[in-house]
Amino acid sequence: MTAVAAPAATTAPTTARPSTGRAFLAILWRDLFVTGKEVWVFLAQVALQPLFMLFIFAKVLNAGGFVSDQYKNLLLPGIVALTAFLTALQTVSFPLIMEFSFTREIEDRLLAPLPTYLVAVEKLTLAIVRAILAAVLMFPIGALVLGGAAFHIGGIPLLALSLVLGSWAGAGIGLMLGTLVPPAKISVLFAVILTPLMFTGATQYPWHSLDSMRWFQIVTLANPLTYLSEAVRGATLPSVPHIAPWICLLLLALSGAVFSAIGIRGFMRRAIN
Amino acid sequence: MSVAVEVRDLVKQYPKRDVNAVDGLSFEVHSGEIFGLLGPNGAGKSTTIGVLTTRVKATGGRASVAGVDVIRDPVGARRMLAVVPQQTNLDRSLTPRQNLTFHAAYHGYPRAERNARAADLLKEFGLEEQADVKVDWYSGGMAQRLMIARAMMHQPAVLFLDEPTTGLDPQSRLFLWERVRELRERGVTVVLTTHDMDEAAEMSDRVGVVDHGKLLALDTPAALTHGLSGQAVLELTVTPGPADEPEKILAALQGVEGVERAERVGAGGPAGLPPGMAGFPGMPGGGGAPMGPPPGAAGGGVTLRLYVRSQPATLLGPVATVLAERGAQLTGVHIGEPSLEDVFINLTGRGLR
Ligand SMILES: Nc1ncnc2c1ncn2[C@@H]1O[C@H](COP(=O)(O)OP(=O)(O)O)[C@@H](O)[C@H]1O
Ligand SMILES: [Mg+2]
Numbered sequence: 001m002t003a004v005a006a007p008a009a010t011t012a013p014t015t016a017r018p019s020t021g022r023a024f025l026a027i028l029w030r031d032l033f034v035t036g037k038e039v040w041v042f043l044a045q046v047a048l049q050p051l052f053m054l055f056i057f058a059k060v061l062n063a064g065g066f067v068s069d070q071y072k073n074l075l076l077p078g079i080v081a082l083t084a085f086l087t088a089l090q091t092v093s094f095p096l097i098m099e100f101s102f103t104r105e106i107e108d109r110l111l112a113p114l115p116t117y118l119v120a121v122e123k124l125t126l127a128i129v130r131a132i133l134a135a136v137l138m139f140p141i142g143a144l145v146l147g148g149a150a151f152h153i154g155g156i157p158l159l160a161l162s163l164v165l166g167s168w169a170g171a172g173i174g175l176m177l178g179t180l181v182p183p184a185k186i187s188v189l190f191a192v193i194l195t196p197l198m199f200t201g202a203t204q205y206p207w208h209s210l211d212s213m214r215w216f217q218i219v220t221l222a223n224p225l226t227y228l229s230e231a232v233r234g235a236t237l238p239s240v241p242h243i244a245p246w247i248c249l250l251l252l253a254l255s256g257a258v259f260s261a262i263g264i265r266g267f268m269r270r271a272i273n
Numbered sequence: 274m275s276v277a278v279e280v281r282d283l284v285k286q287y288p289k290r291d292v293n294a295v296d297g298l299s300f301e302v303h304s305g306e307i308f309g310l311l312g313p314n315g316a317g318k319s320t321t322i323g324v325l326t327t328r329v330k331a332t333g334g335r336a337s338v339a340g341v342d343v344i345r346d347p348v349g350a351r352r353m354l355a356v357v358p359q360q361t362n363l364d365r366s367l368t369p370r371q372n373l374t375f376h377a378a379y380h381g382y383p384r385a386e387r388n389a390r391a392a393d394l395l396k397e398f399g400l401e402e403q404a405d406v407k408v409d410w411y412s413g414g415m416a417q418r419l420m421i422a423r424a425m426m427h428q429p430a431v432l433f434l435d436e437p438t439t440g441l442d443p444q445s446r447l448f449l450w451e452r453v454r455e456l457r458e459r460g461v462t463v464v465l466t467t468h469d470m471d472e473a474a475e476m477s478d479r480v481g482v483v484d485h486g487k488l489l490a491l492d493t494p495a496a497l498t499h500g501l502s503g504q505a506v507l508e509l510t511v512t513p514g515p516a517d518e519p520e521k522i523l524a525a526l527q528g529v530e531g532v533e534r535a536e537r538v539g540a541g542g543p544a545g546l547p548p549g550m551a552g553f554p555g556m557p558g559g560g561g562a563p564m565g566p567p568p569g570a571a572g573g574g575v576t577l578r579l580y581v582r583s584q585p586a587t588l589l590g591p592v593a594t595v596l597a598e599r600g601a602q603l604t605g606v607h608i609g610e611p612s613l614e615d616v617f618i619n620l621t622g623r624g625l626r
Pocket of ligand 1: 273287288294313314316317
């Protein structure tokens with residue numbers, strides 16, 4: 001018949017000497033391929049919620065005279081940060097919860113010739129890629145809804161760096177949740193974790209505007225999203241008071257490292273009994 | 274003969290479990306053979322496969338596949354082995370064909386080669402017509418075939434099949450057996466687990482019987498059945514006389530010279546199908562519905578099985594005498610070899626799992 005039937009081909013599995021790097025790239029390619037295949041699902045997932053938030057908070061409330069014209073400028077960077085953070089978190093957590101339980105889909109990748117922790121690292125990498133795509137998408141969407149998006153060329157390096165680190169932090173939290181939360185508790189995940197994260201992350205308000213609400217201001221410091229929002233705001237609207245960028249970047253990197261480490265440990269525990 | 278799989282004093286204790294799932298297991302699988310791990314549910318078969326395929330961390334002992342220590346070098350071991358698990362784990366975001374090509378990509382095969390191999394294997398496993406549909410549309414048998422095809426994509430030296438035919442229809446089962454034998458022809462070592470005696474006997478060159486994480490016996494199916502206490506089995510269909518009971522007849526027959534063990538078939542506990550007729554794969558071991566009448570069925574025959582040391586025919590006389598004395602009528606006689614099922618029950622007992 002063919003190569004399959006030839007005894008030599010089956011007894012000597014040496015045609016391919018898979019390297020760890022190639023296995024990693026192949027797994028990443030699998031996830032990017034699936035993202036591409038379901039690109040409309042991806043767009044709906046990442047774009048719809050921010051679109052409505054911008055429309056209601058900056059457009060509708062503005063038309064009613066409840067918020068000022070200036071607010072929409074403040075809101076957009078927050079929405080960019082929120083989108084990146086949540087996209088990263090959800091890219092890892094939800095599929096992982098399913099793949100480890102009902103579908104067992106991940107098993108074939110766990111049996112690929114690469115160290116198991118790299119499969120988790122691949123998830124983080126994918127999450128960062130998807131989150132940055134989503135964040136970049138927010139600028140044209142924002143411009144479309146708001147009739148203009150504040151942008152500052154000099155802030156691009158800070159913007160890029162903060163988005164990478166902020167997505168990493170979100171992905172790390174997603175990995176942690178994805179390996180800790182049992183599938184039956186997915187709805188709890190939404191209510192108890194995602195909602196507080198969304199609203200304590202300085203996305204809908206600059207952090208310094210909370211000076212008169214000290215206790216809440218302190219609460220928000222526990223949320224890594226706060227630093228991402230502040231960094232993005234600092235990059236796009238340097239004139240608005242914001243937390244110093246270096247503090248933001250440092251804390252984002254720290255969160256990324258800590259949550260990823262916890263997440264990878266959880267992943268290993270789930271992957272190997 | 275080289276060794277394809279080596280397991281030495283393997284122990285696995287799951288967290289928060291007080292008994293070991295695998296408890297000091299040792300065995301070797303030779304290159305190019307089909308090796309069956311036979312045991313009741315919960316015996317530790319899947320756990321053993323899990324350790325050998327790097328998915329379960331051993332608590333103690335050693336294990337190697339194709340000469341690679343799976344505990345020290347899991348990445349190296351994954352290059353040499355493939356596994357088809359008990360439950361479907363196909364990638365549902367991909368088509369069947371893509372399940373194969375991506376698997377090969379994970380294993381470092383270049384594009385042209387993985388496409389060619391996927392096409393060949395899809396054809397071989399009768400899936401080429403439905404290679405580009407949704408995996409969700411696949412029946413259990415098709416998913417099973419696709420998983421084996423996927424496993425073969427990276428040309429493993431050892432293929433592990435965990436309960437490969439559980440839940441398959443007879444056609445799929447035959448197809449699978451054929452494919453597995455073909456793999457052996459090509460030099461692939463196959464390790465399969467099953468709780469189905471017929472499957473183990475039919476498929477395996479050698480069988481290891483495990484229970485409670487321990488190896489109870491290991492040999493060819495033929496040698497295992499010969500090693501059983503009785504050399505042969507004499508099966509009688511008897512209509513008890515009035516005011517007599519099958520249990521009393523059994524006790525009487527037990528006293529006949531040359532009878533090792535006597536049991537009633539088909540009434541409650543005792544295992545089922547008569548030797549040589551042990552037929553329908555997948556039937557739960559036991560029950561014996563085809564032969565045994567319901568317990569206490571008035572006037573009906575009872576099936577009694579005698580495990581005998583000597584030539585069964587020479588016992589017919591004494592047996593008939595015992596029966597005649599009790600006024601019981603002998604309506605049927607069947608002489609046979611003990612089946613692997615007898616070995617299995619003999620080794621693992623009758624307790625329900
Ligand atoms: N992930 C697990 N955690 C705890 N106990 C387990 C786990 N998997 C299996 N076991 C236990 O280990 C024993 C052996 O199970 P298993 O290897 O699946 O047996 P088999 O495949 O022979 O039916 C059983 O008692 C089972 O309950
Ligand atoms: Mg099992």
